[in-house]
Amino acid sequence: MPNLSPRVNLVLRSIVAALLGLGTFVARAADTMENAYWNMPKGVTEISHRVWWLHMYAFWICVVIGVLVFGVMFYSLFAHRRSKHPVPATFHESTTVEIAWTIAPFIILIAMAVPAAGTLIKMYDTRNADLTIKITGYQWKWQYEYVDQGVSFFSTLESKANAARQLHSGIDPKTVPNYLHDADNYLILPVGKKVRFLLTSDDVIHGWWVPDLAVKKDAIPGYINEMWAKIDEPGTYRGQCTVLCGRDHGFMPIVVKAVSEPEYEQWLAQQKGANAAPAPAAAATPAATEVAGAEPAPIPAxxxxxxxxxxxxxxxxxxxxxxxxxxxxxxxxxxxxxxxxxxxxxxxxxxxxxxxxxxxxxxxxxxxxxxxxxxxxxxxxxxxxxxxxxxxxxxxxxxxxxxxxxxxxxxxxxxxxxxxxxxxx
Ligand code: HEC
Ligand SMILES: [Cu+2]
Structure with a gap:
C-alpha cells in the first residue's frame, strides 16, 4: 500500500484481517450447523438432498431478513431514544418505501416458491419405478409386500427392545442398541433403483417416515398413498410411525436396509425360496382359500x-x-x-x-x-x-x-x- 503512513497501513491491515477472520468463523459455524445432528439430515436420495437444500435456503433467507429487521429496529431504538431525540420527526407516507416493502417480499416469496414447486413435482412423480413395495400399517407393526415378486413379511419391534419397554421389565433401555429404532425384519431395498411405495393401513391412520429418504406420508385405511425413493448409498436408515395411532404408537419402528443390486437379488431369491414352501400348503388347505371371501377386505390388494x-x-x-x-x-x-x-x-x-x-x-x-x-x-x-x-x-x-x-x-x-x-x- 503506497503513500500511506505506517499507522494507517496497520489499521487497514487489521480491518482486513478481522473481516477475513469473521468470514471464516461464520462460514465454519454455518457448516457445523448445517451438518449438526440436530439439523435436518441431508439424507441419501436426490429428493432428500433437494429438500435439505430448500430447508437451508429458506433458513438463510430468514436469517438475513431477521438480521436486517432486528438491526434496523435495535438501531432505531438506540439512536433515536428519547434522551437524544426528545422531539420525534413528523414525516409520513413515503411512496418509495411502500413500493419497496411490497416488492421485496414478493420477490422473496417467488424465489422460494419456484424451487419448492419443482421439488414437489419431482416428489410426486412416481412413474417409471423399477420396483413397487406395498406398505400396510397395523396396530402395531408394518407389513411389506414386494408386489411383483410375491414376497411379503411383517416387521415388528426387535425383541430386546420389546422386552425392555414392558412395565417393570428391569432392563435399562440404554443397554439396548437402537432402542425403539430396530425391527425384527428390515425392508431390504436395492440402491440406485427407483422404488415406489404404496401406503395403506389395515386399522387406524399410521404414518411412514424415514427422514434419510425424505419420504413421509400417512397410511390411511381404504386409501392408497404413493411416494418413492431412489437410494444412492448402501446403509441402514431408520424411521418410525409418525401418526399417533394408539397406545403402542411409539413401538412400530421402520428400518430400511439399502444394499447393492446383487445382494438384493440374492436376498430376494432366498425369500422366494422360503415362500415357495408354504404356498402349496396353504392352497391345499381348502379352508385357507375361503378366507378371501370371508374376510371383509377393504382394499382388494x-x-x-x-x-x-x-x-x-x-x-x-x-x-x-x-x-x-x-x-x-x-x-x-x-x-x-x-x-x-x-x-x-x-x-x-x-x-x-x-x-x-x-x-x-x-x-x-x-x-x-x-x-x-x-x-x-x-x-x-x-x-x-x-x-x-x-x-x-x-x-x-x-x-x-x-x-x-x-x-x-x-x-x-x-x-x-x-x-x-x-x-x-
Ligand atoms: C389391541 C389389543 C389386543 C391384542 C394385540 C390382542 N388382544 Fe386378545 N383381547 C383384547 C381384548 C380387548 C379382549 C377382550 C375382548 C372382549 O371380550 O371384549 C381380548 C381377549 C382375548 C382372549 C379372551 C380372554 C378372556 O378371558 O375373555 C384371548 C384368548 C385373547 N384375547 C388372545 C389373544 C391372542 C392370542 C393375541 C395375539 C395373537 C391377542 N389376544 C392380541 C385385546 C387384544
Ligand atoms: Cu402407527
Whole structure:
C-alpha cells in the first residue's frame, strides 16, 4: 500500500484481517450447523438432498431478513431514544418505501416458491419405478409386500427392545442398541433403483417416515398413498410411525436396509425360496382359500391369504402347516408370536391390563373349548382385532397352545388343522 503512513497501513491491515477472520468463523459455524445432528439430515436420495437444500435456503433467507429487521429496529431504538431525540420527526407516507416493502417480499416469496414447486413435482412423480413395495400399517407393526415378486413379511419391534419397554421389565433401555429404532425384519431395498411405495393401513391412520429418504406420508385405511425413493448409498436408515395411532404408537419402528443390486437379488431369491414352501400348503388347505371371501377386505390388494403364508416364510415351522406339531415346538413358536403380536395388550405375563385388556391367566376362554379360543384369535372380539389375516394356521395353533400352557394354564394343545377347519366359518 503506497503513500500511506505506517499507522494507517496497520489499521487497514487489521480491518482486513478481522473481516477475513469473521468470514471464516461464520462460514465454519454455518457448516457445523448445517451438518449438526440436530439439523435436518441431508439424507441419501436426490429428493432428500433437494429438500435439505430448500430447508437451508429458506433458513438463510430468514436469517438475513431477521438480521436486517432486528438491526434496523435495535438501531432505531438506540439512536433515536428519547434522551437524544426528545422531539420525534413528523414525516409520513413515503411512496418509495411502500413500493419497496411490497416488492421485496414478493420477490422473496417467488424465489422460494419456484424451487419448492419443482421439488414437489419431482416428489410426486412416481412413474417409471423399477420396483413397487406395498406398505400396510397395523396396530402395531408394518407389513411389506414386494408386489411383483410375491414376497411379503411383517416387521415388528426387535425383541430386546420389546422386552425392555414392558412395565417393570428391569432392563435399562440404554443397554439396548437402537432402542425403539430396530425391527425384527428390515425392508431390504436395492440402491440406485427407483422404488415406489404404496401406503395403506389395515386399522387406524399410521404414518411412514424415514427422514434419510425424505419420504413421509400417512397410511390411511381404504386409501392408497404413493411416494418413492431412489437410494444412492448402501446403509441402514431408520424411521418410525409418525401418526399417533394408539397406545403402542411409539413401538412400530421402520428400518430400511439399502444394499447393492446383487445382494438384493440374492436376498430376494432366498425369500422366494422360503415362500415357495408354504404356498402349496396353504392352497391345499381348502379352508385357507375361503378366507378371501370371508374376510371383509377393504382394499382388494390387501387380500390376506397371499400375505399370511408369505409372512411366515421366516418361521420354518409354518411351512409344515397341515402336519401335526409337537408340544414343545408349538409352545416355542407360540411364545415368539405372543411376544410380537399379543403381549402389547395382554402383557408378557398374561396378566393383561384391566379393565381394557383381560388377563389370560385363569381366563375362561383359554381354559375353555379349543374352538372358542381359536375363533377369538381369528376373528377378534370388540377391542381385540382379528388376527386371521395376519397369522397362518400354524401361527394361531402355536400361540393358542402357548397361552393354554403358560402362566399356570393347562388346557391342552391346538393343532394347525383345527385352526384351518375354523377359518372362514
Ligand atoms: C389391541 C389389543 C389386543 C391384542 C394385540 C390382542 N388382544 Fe386378545 N383381547 C383384547 C381384548 C380387548 C379382549 C377382550 C375382548 C372382549 O371380550 O371384549 C381380548 C381377549 C382375548 C382372549 C379372551 C380372554 C378372556 O378371558 O375373555 C384371548 C384368548 C385373547 N384375547 C388372545 C389373544 C391372542 C392370542 C393375541 C395375539 C395373537 C391377542 N389376544 C392380541 C385385546 C387384544
Ligand atoms: Cu402407527
Amino acid at each position: 390387501a387380500s390376506a391369504p397371499a400375505a399370511a403364508p408369505a409372512a411366515d416364510a421366516a418361521k420354518p415351522a409354518a411351512a409344515a402347516a397341515p402336519a401335526k406339531l409337537g408340544h414343545d415346538e408349538l409352545v416355542k413358536n407360540g411364545e415368539k408370536i405372543y411376544a410380537s403380536t399379543c403381549a402389547a395388550c395382554h402383557q408378557a405375563t398374561g396378566q393383561g391390563m384391566k379393565p381394557a385388556f383381560p388377563a389370560l391367566v385363569g381366563s375362561a376362554v383359554v381354559a375353555g373349548p379349543v374352538d372358542g379360543h381359536i375363533t377369538q384369535i381369528l376373528k377378534g372380539k370388540n377391542a381385540m382385532p382379528p388376527f386371521g389375516p395376519q397369522l397362518s394356521d400354524a401361527d394361531v395353533a402355536a400361540v393358542a397352545t402357548y397361552e393354554r400352557n403358560s402362566w399356570g394354564n393347562h388346557s391342552g394343545d391346538v393343532q394347525p388343522a383345527q385352526v384351518a377347519a375354523l377359518r372362514g366359518k
